[in-house]
Amino acid sequence: MQELHDAPLAPLTTFRLGGPATRLVTATTDDEVIAAVREADAAGTPLLVIGGGSNLVIGDKGFDGTALVVATKGVTLDGTDLELAAGEVWTDAVAATVEAGLAGIECLAGIPGSAGATPIQNVGAYGQEVASTITEVVAYDRRSGETVTLSAKECAFSYRHSRFKADPERYVVLRVRFRLEDAGGMSGPVKYAETARVLGVAPGERVPLATARDTVLKLRAGKGMVLDPEDHDTWSAGSFFTNPILDDETFAAFRTRVRERLGDGVEPPAYPAGEGRTKTSAAWLIDKAGFTKGYGSGPARISTKHTLALTNRGDATTEDLLALAREVVAGVRDAFGITLVNEPVMVGVSL
Numbered sequence: 339m340q341e342l343h344d345a346p347l348a349p350l351t352t353f354r355l356g357g358p359a360t361r362l363v364t365a366t367t368d369d370e371v372i373a374a375v376r377e378a379d380a381a382g383t384p385l386l387v388i389g390g391g392s393n394l395v396i397g398d399k400g401f402d403g404t405a406l407v408v409a410t411k412g413v414t415l416d417g418t419d420l421e422l423a424a425g426e427v428w429t430d431a432v433a434a435t436v437e438a439g440l441a442g443i444e445c446l447a448g449i450p451g452s453a454g455a456t457p458i459q460n461v462g463a464y465g466q467e468v469a470s471t472i473t474e475v476v477a478y479d480r481r482s483g484e485t486v487t488l489s490a491k492e493c494a495f496s497y498r499h500s501r502f503k504a505d506p507e508r509y510v511v512l513r514v515r516f517r518l519e520d521a522g523g524m525s526g527p528v529k530y531a532e533t534a535r536v537l538g539v540a541p542g543e544r545v546p547l548a549t550a551r552d553t554v555l556k557l558r559a560g561k562g563m564v565l566d567p568e569d570h571d572t573w574s575a576g577s578f579f580t581n582p583i584l585d586d587e588t589f590a591a592f593r594t595r596v597r598e599r600l601g602d603g604v605e606p607p608a609y610p611a612g613e614g615r616t617k618t619s620a621a622w623l624i625d626k627a628g629f630t631k632g633y634g635s636g637p638a639r640i641s642t643k644h645t646l647a648l649t650n651r652g653d654a655t656t657e658d659l660l661a662l663a664r665e666v667v668a669g670v671r672d673a674f675g676i677t678l679v680n681e682p683v684m685v686g687v688s689l
Contacts, residue, residue, distance in 0.1 A: 340364040341376065347396050347405060350388055352450055352565060354573055355477055355656045356396025356685070359386065359405035366425075367410050368512045372478050372485070375510050379402045379480055386685060389424065389452030393459060397686030398656045401599070409455055415440075419473075420516040424454025427459075436546045436547045439517035441526040442471040445533065447551045447559040450565050450576070454511040459681075460501040460606055464554050465529030468516075469495035476513040477502070485512065495547035497611070498580050498681060508681075532557065571641045573650040575682040577619040578663065581675050589616045590604035595674045600626060621646040622676055627673040629666050638662045656687060663689055 345362035348354050360439040361383075365371040384403030388394065412423035413431060415438055420562060422431050432447045445464040446456075455461070455474050456468045470492050479486045487507075502509050524544040528534045534541045536553055545553075558564045562571030580651040584592060589608070596606045611617040624645045633640040637654035639662065641647035648662055667678050669689060679689055 339370050345405070346386075347400060350405075350407065351391035351394045351396060352573065353395065353650050354576055355395065355398075355400050355650055355659060356394070357400025357653065359401045362407065363403045363404060364407040364409050367411060368423075371406070371408055371410065371424075371510060371512060373407050374404065374477055376483070377479060378406075378636075389455045390427065390450055392451035393455060395656060395659065395680075395682045395684050395687060397577065399686060401685060402605070404611055408452065408510075413511075416519045418592070420518055422453035422514050422516070424452060424511045424513060426453040428453050432551065433493070435518060436551050439520065439523045439547065441519040441521045441524065441544075441547060442466070442469065442516065444525050444547050444551045444552050448564045453514050457493055457500055457511060457514055458506075458587045459497075460500050460503075462498070464533050464557070465524065467495075468514075469493075469500075469604045471516045471518060472514060474501075474515040475511055475518045476515070477509040477511045478667055479509060480662075481508050486624075497617070499585065519610055523547055524629075528685045531590060534600045560643065562641045562647055570651050571643050571647065572651075573652070574641060575646040577620070577622070577646045579646060579666075579678040579683050581617050581620045582609045582623070582678065583615050584676070586614050586616070588676075589618075592618070592674055594678060596626075599673060603689055618676075623670045623674055623676060623678070624666055627666075627669045629669060634662055636662070642665075660687060660689065 342362040344358050346358050347356045363374045369667055382557050386401050386405045388405055388407045408425045410425035413434055427450055428451050431453055432443050445466040451648040457472055458465055460469050474490045475493055478488055525547050527542045527609040528539055537545050563576055566572045596604055607619040607622050609617045622629050629640055631645055632642040636658055637651050638658040639649055641649050671677050
């Protein structure tokens with residue numbers, strides 16, 4: 339294992355923000371990951387696990403403890419079964435499955451980060467989410483001190499949530515197993531309306547795998563959601579807020595606020611989210627509350643390509659970012675009575 343002290347963490351995050359870690363360890367095998375976790379736990383040292391750093395907001399003071407970078411590698415394909423080491427680069431893994439002619443995660447192309455992070459957040463985009471293809475997650479259970487294998491059901495997946503996110507101090511993901519589909523080189527059924535429109539197909543139809551992947555990459559790039567060191571719109575964590583899911587009473591009150599603010603003929607985005615629940619769009623809320631693309635005058639601003647991304651324009655601090663996020667949250671709450679929830683993990687800070 340590589341070990342550094344007083345090591346900068348900002349370069350390990352897509353925001354490029356945050357202070358140093360007291361100790362930084364890089365593990366390249368499962369055994370090294372487990373050894374580092376056990377050592378920190380035995381000493382009572384706070385532990386921060388870092389994968390691709392694409393979903394982290396680290397405070398300017400940094401992290402007083404051990405930061406563990408999971409840099410394990412390994413891609414195993416056996417028929418339609420895929421196993422990924424937690425440290426595998428997610429975009430590379432998606433490309434490998436497309437090359438192999440297997441469907442199921444092709445619309446998750448371009449999402450930055452590591453494979454081990456995908457079950458934690460139940461990563462999803464453009465009509466797919468990993469919960470639909472994950473069969474098992476191998477993790478180190480810090481409570482029992484053992485390596486465990488959790489079935490998809492035991493992972494308790496829901497919208498941008500899982501057992502791992504609900505109990506973040508308990509598990510460290512080591513490997514993720516998927517079951518994909520051999521559809522003769524074709525994608526899974528296209529579910530997302532924007533993707534179907536751009537592809538020129540009806541929802542539910544299939545297209546060649548590479549076509550689906552390339553289309554999603556173009557859509558993401560147009561929104562600043564594909565990493566590019568030269569493009570400050572990608573110095574972000576992607577979507578900073580989750581789409582609110584409202585019960586019937588709350589949604590009815592929300593619709594009333596929308597009509598009062600925007601006019602009788604305006605209806606907010608609404609998508610079924612289970613019995614008695616409706617999902618609406620965080621991006622729509624932000625825009626209609628007056629926070630348009632490029633909003634802000636400081637070093638942290640809303641992306642010029644997508645209202646849901648908060649960005650570091652090059653010399654921002656974490657406090658600059660949080661001030662902008664708090665302004666957006668307060669503005670949306672005042673306008674529509676809905677409190678947005680951050681999607682990235684906060685380390686040493688909060689909204």
